[in-house]
Amino acid sequence: xxxxxxxxxxxxxxxxxxxxxxxxxxxxxxxxxxxxxxxxxxxxxxxxxxxxxxxxxxxxxxxxxxxxxxxxxxxxxxxxxxxxxxxxxxxxxxxxxxxxxxxxxxxxxxxxxxxxxxxxxxxxxxxxxxxxxxxxxxxxxxxxxxxxxxxxxxxxxxxxxxxxxxxxxxxxxxxxxxxxxxxxxxxxxxxxxx
Numbered sequence: 775x776x777x778x779x780x781x782x783x784x785x786x787x788x789x790x791x792x793x794x795x796x797x798x799x800x801x802x803x804x805x806x807x808x809x810x811x812x813x814x815x816x817x818x819x820x821x822x823x824x825x826x827x828x829x830x831x832x833x834x835x836x837x838x839x840x841x842x843x844x845x846x847x848x849x850x851x852x853x854x855x856x857x858x859x860x861x862x863x864x865x866x867x868x869x870x871x872x873x874x875x876x877x878x879x880x881x882x883x884x885x886x887x888x889x890x891x892x893x894x895x896x897x898x899x900x901x902x903x904x905x906x907x908x909x910x911x912x913x914x915x916x917x918x919x920x921x922x923x924x925x926x927x928x929x930x931x932x933x934x935x936x937x938x939x940x941x942x943x944x945x946x947x948x949x950x951x952x953x954x955x956x957x958x959x960x961x962x963x964x965x966x967x968x
Contacts (some may be wrong), residue, residue, distance in 0.1 A: 841860050843936075847871075847938050856871045860928075866881070875940055889916070889941055893937050896937070
């Protein structure tokens with residue numbers, strides 16, 4: 775046990791001492807023992823910090839990294855091959871790889887500017903659309919039977935070697951400038967006139 779005169783300094787010393795000096799616990803019981811020992815001597819805010827340090831130290835390097843998935847995007851006649859980690863949405867993947875997929879609402883399912891088209895084989899294996907996504911897709915230009923919103927599709931191994939096509943036109947119902955994709959934005963044309 776540390777012998778420090780001030781209770782504040784004692785708590786501070788404990789918070790710094792325990793994570794760096796003990797070997798990694800072999801199980802959650804080890805973590806619980808450390809936290810129960812310090813929980814009675816430390817304020818709650820320090821216990822939370824200690825818990826984060828223990829978890830970071832205990833599991834550093836052992837958490838499996840998300841698998842990368844390779845896919846091909848077809849944009850204005852050009853094929854762009856990218857790799858993306860599992861868990862990201864197609865909208866995030868497009869933005870990370872400088873692929874022009876607008877996503878005017880930021881992935882909040884409030885527009886149809888992240889409209890993408892899949893091959894029929896892949897589309898049949900995708901999770902079903904929610905009603906909200908169907909409502910937004912009704913506003914999209916160039917809608918096909920294999921259309922989906924990029925913000926609603928997460929990267930999974932199912933998308934390995936997928937071919938994703940971005941339609942040439944988008945319809946930004948939120949207003950503002952359209953990203954040069956030929957669509958109507960903020961009253962610059964009517965969707966039914968195209």
